[in-house]
Amino acid sequence: MTNKSNVLIIDGMALLFRGFFATAFTGNFMVNSKGIPRNGLFGFLNYFCNAIETFQPTHVICCWDMGSQTFRNDLYKGYKSNRDAPPEELVPQFDLAKDIVSAFQVPNVGIVGYEADDCIGTLAKQLQADHQVTVVTGDQDLLQLVDQQINIAIMKKGQGNYDVFNIDNFYEKRGLTPAQIIELKGLMGDSSDNYPGIKGVGEKTALKLLQQYETIDNMLADKDNLTKGMQNKLDQYAEDLEISRKLAEIYTEVPLTFSIEDALWNKDHSSIHTFLLEDLEFKNPERWLGKLQMAK
Template identity: 85%
Template sequence: MTDRSHVLIVDGMALLFRGFFATAFTGNFMVNSKGIPRNGLFGFLNYFTNSVETFQPTHVICCWDMGSQTFRNELYEGYKSNRDAPPEELVPQFDLAKDIVTAFQVPNVGVTGYEADDCIGTLTKQLQKDHQVTVVTGDHDLLQLVDDNINIAIMKKGQGNYDVFHADNFYEKKGLTPKQIIDLKGLMGDSSDNYPGVKGVGEKTALKLLMQYETIDNLLADKENLTKGMQKKLDQYAEDLAISRKLAAIHTEVPLTFSVETAVWNNDLTNIRTYLIDELEFQNPGRWLDKLWEKATG
């Protein structure tokens, strides 16, 4: 058992989107008297408070995208160009979700030109030496960050279900090392983020190649011993492979200054209770706060 402090980093984008789409299909956006939709906020609160209750952190941070354009769009014009704009009912809930986090006295972290993933990656690397770090997300791209003292908790279907990846179980679960996730996506591309990889190389082939060669660099160094078909693909799509590797890699040197002292989890939930009732008109904030209060007071 360690006496290290435990920092929980919450992927705010993942939680808010998940909360919104979990209820949006019903058409009930939970609009309050000010005309503000709150269905995403309701789900966000469910996931946020459950993650704190589950992982019992000493510190909490929440990370966000800061607009749709990042350095990856400069690297590759088509990056995420296949995605629709957020639904109009979701748009006002982004800032309100950040206000909720602030009311919890938790810092919001985001840097223009970078994704939330990059901020999360930067923070995990800054904090892992002196702290245990757990990241809560639904984004499997973040698995490349798993390392000593860095766990990634992937949200599963149903509230409170997490698949926790750490340095000791990662290979058993994935058949790869965390760093190989970057090369896996470099080879196979990513349809959700709209970058190509090597055309004709799917996950099964990419996994087989990485199990044999470990890295793309090793693979390319031994290209002459590959099948003629694979040689042709690697030659024909060499540029796509190179750019896809860059796009897949989470940037861990975002220019952000952060003091972990600002992230100490505060068990005084008065501010958030008042905010949820007076500003957002949630009638029963106890559904999110009572369990946290019980944990705090023992």
């Protein structure tokens, strides 16, 4: 039995986007009397409260992107350039989601120039020595953070379903180590983030190479023993491979000023009750707050 605290780090962007698109396809934006859409906030609250109910944290933190431009755009001009602007109905819900988090007395963490993933990685690494850390996200990129005392809970279809990765089950689930996720994406690239990897190398080939060589550097050192086709690809796409590996790696030294005491989970929900009822005009805040009475 351990007395260590259990810190829950929530990927706010993942929860809000998931909440929005789960209902937006029906055209139901849940607009209140002030003309503000709330469908993303409704979904966010569902996922946020379910995560706390499921993982029973002692401390909670929520991380956010702070604009679309980060240091990765300086590394590679095309980074995420294939993404559309967020839907206009979602835009006002970004700040309101952060207001919800603040009303729960949970810290919102985000630094301009870095992604939420980088803030999550920095916090997880800072806290792992003294705390059990669980990250709730839909982003498979964060699997590279799995370590002693750091678990990644990937949200699955349907509320309350998580695929939890830890240091003991990771290789069985993925056939790789957490660090090799970076190498995998370096080889494959990432179409959603719009960076190239090695053209023509998919997941199957990348997995095979990493299971044989462990790292890209080991593979490059033995390049002469690869097939001629692979040798040619490595020569032709050497620059793409190097930049893709850099883009894939979560930066874990973001200059955060953070105190874990600020993240202590507080069961006094009077302020959030008022905010949900009066400001956002949700008629039944107890649908969420009632579930949290069991969260320690």
